[in-house]
Amino acid sequence: MKKTQGRDPILKIAATHLLAKKRQTLVATLGVMFGIMVFILQAGLITGFQNVFIEQTINTTANIHIYNEPNNNRPSILSKDSVYQNKWVVVRNQKPKDELNKIRNAWQIVDLLEKDPEVAGVSPFLGTQAILRAGITQYAGRLAGVDIEKENLLFKVNDYMIEGESSRLKTINNGIILGSGLALKLGVKMNDNISVITPNGNSLEMKVIGINKTGLTEVDKARAYISIRNAQKLLGTDNSYITDINIKLKNIDRAIPLAELYTKKFGYTADDWKKANANIFGVFKIQNMVTYLIIFSILLVSGFGIFNILMMIIYEKMPDIAILKAIGYKDRDIRKLFLTESIVIGVIGGISGLVMGFLLTKILGRIPVDVQGFTSFKYLPFNSSPYFYIFALFFALVATSLAGYFPAQKAAKVDPIDIIRSK
Amino acid sequence: MSKNDQAEIRNEKIGFVFQFHYLLPEFTVLENVSLPAMKLGKKSIEEIHEDAMSRLKLLGMEDQALKKANKLSGGQQQRAAIARALINMPKIIFGDEPTGNLDSKNSHNVFDIFKDLKKEFNQTICIVTHDMHLADQTDRTITLSDGELVKS
Numbered sequence: 310m311k312k313t314q315g316r317d318p319i320l321k322i323a324a325t326h327l328l329a330k331k332r333q334t335l336v337a338t339l340g341v342m343f344g345i346m347v348f349i350l351q352a353g354l355i356t357g358f359q360n361v362f363i364e365q366t367i368n369t370t371a372n373i374h375i376y377n378e379p380n381n382n383r384p385s386i387l388s389k390d391s392v393y394q395n396k397w398v399v400v401r402n403q404k405p406k407d408e409l410n411k412i413r414n415a416w417q418i419v420d421l422l423e424k425d426p427e428v429a430g431v432s433p434f435l436g437t438q439a440i441l442r443a444g445i446t447q448y449a450g451r452l453a454g455v456d457i458e459k460e461n462l463l464f465k466v467n468d469y470m471i472e473g474e475s476s477r478l479k480t481i482n483n484g485i486i487l488g489s490g491l492a493l494k495l496g497v498k499m500n501d502n503i504s505v506i507t508p509n510g511n512s513l514e515m516k517v518i519g520i521n522k523t524g525l526t527e528v529d530k531a532r533a534y535i536s537i538r539n540a541q542k543l544l545g546t547d548n549s550y551i552t553d554i555n556i557k558l559k560n561i562d563r564a565i566p567l568a569e570l571y572t573k574k575f576g577y578t579a580d581d582w583k584k585a586n587a588n589i590f591g592v593f594k595i596q597n598m599v600t601y602l603i604i605f606s607i608l609l610v611s612g613f614g615i616f617n618i619l620m621m622i623i624y625e626k627m628p629d630i631a632i633l634k635a636i637g638y639k640d641r642d643i644r645k646l647f648l649t650e651s652i653v654i655g656v657i658g659g660i661s662g663l664v665m666g667f668l669l670t671k672i673l674g675r676i677p678v679d680v681q682g683f684t685s686f687k688y689l690p691f692n693s694s695p696y697f698y699i700f701a702l703f704f705a706l707v708a709t710s711l712a713g714y715f716p717a718q719k720a721a722k723v724d725p726i727d728i729i730r731s732k
Numbered sequence: 733m734s735k736n737d738q739a740e741i742r743n744e745k746i747g748f749v750f751q752f753h754y755l756l757p758e759f760t761v762l763e764n765v766s767l768p769a770m771k772l773g774k775k776s777i778e779e780i781h782e783d784a785m786s787r788l789k790l791l792g793m794e795d796q797a798l799k800k801a802n803k804l805s806g807g808q809q810q811r812a813a814i815a816r817a818l819i820n821m822p823k824i825i826f827g828d829e830p831t832g833n834l835d836s837k838n839s840h841n842v843f844d845i846f847k848d849l850k851k852e853f854n855q856t857i858c859i860v861t862h863d864m865h866l867a868d869q870t871d872r873t874i875t876l877s878d879g880e881l882v883k884s
Binding site for chain 2: 318632633729
């Protein structure tokens, strides 16, 4: 049996139908295009923003953070006494046990962790609240007492310096590195002197040896780096006093199991970076859901558009359908005809939407913006992941085939006798 | 018999000529005539077009082959429809008032074509008509009145 070479008449008929209704076809195609384009833009922008944020977060929070969580739910000692067994014991105004929230044997833990083959870097940390004062302006900040070399291994502090060298924290006595927002609020510049006052009343004159900008506005507004030794001096503690240990792993995906392991091993709370930023990942999840909802609703609307134009074509082309059936075309040929029409709209609209979306992300990605909010960046950070393009095209095809299926089914069921008899 | 089997029989064994031509208006006469053969799919597109041209020649339509169907006159459209009915060499042609929409000159013309087909190709043709003048020229006339057989 020889094959009918080349053009399937069905395809040509489909093309004629669509061209006969140029304006409606154009509108339906633009509908699909617009939906896909918006999805590419929206998904690209949202996930691009999320990636920047995650990257900044990873660079500024530890993969694993070990600290001594103060236990405020201490049971009253009275309830442990056998005399009061099975009796109500009420202790009013119970205060937390007065204990230092330091990590015992912190330096030994640091040594042990540094020998762990899965660990890329360990940075001991001593944090405290403090008032920073320059003349009469004063602001509350968070002091981070660090070993700057180790801190650099974890957080690349030096990469975020806008003025000064972070390593001078080690060489200059009483040096302090301010966050850019904090420096701005205090109105101080490099080499200015400020006073640092801790909650327990100690104060120290310190010299600004650097200004640091991470891009996370909340951090830049509050954090100041000092050396661990200065932090211990300010808190009036001995040189074994460390409140936190930050760990950077070679493989960030191992954070969760290793955090559990360290909690058991050292007896202190160890949080992985996802847990420490759980609220942010929750927000991301909702943002992503909104993105998918938007593409769903836009494609729903364009799906109705396709449905509409096909129904119009079918009513108008009833005689064509009838004669095609009379001369031997089967139900499935007619179904294929109208499905082809909707899929053609889907493919053309989908691909042009992808192209438009791609071009727009490139154009919008070049427009400088100066966003200072949750996080800061100079250009809109679009994520052009091929996954979105594949997903968008797939979604467009599913939506248009569905929109085409019902009219196609209706056309396939047309009884040619009814049409021909009525003419 | 399934609907698909019925469609295959209509395609291969039966040619239809209706009162209205039912040509696809945006397609050329040649394409319209070729449609049933393309569905049958037993020949290459070149052979189908050759067949279609020979049918059109038979009906004196060869110079209209590349015109769009909606650019033809009523008589020409009906002749194109007959060419379409002939393309797959059907065993029988059913005509449902095939001359009903034509003026008397064109209906004579169409009827002459049917007679030629019968004479030259031994083509079986079954026609329903109200035109007794046409009916008188057939080999056999069956008269129906309100669905009842009156004379055969």
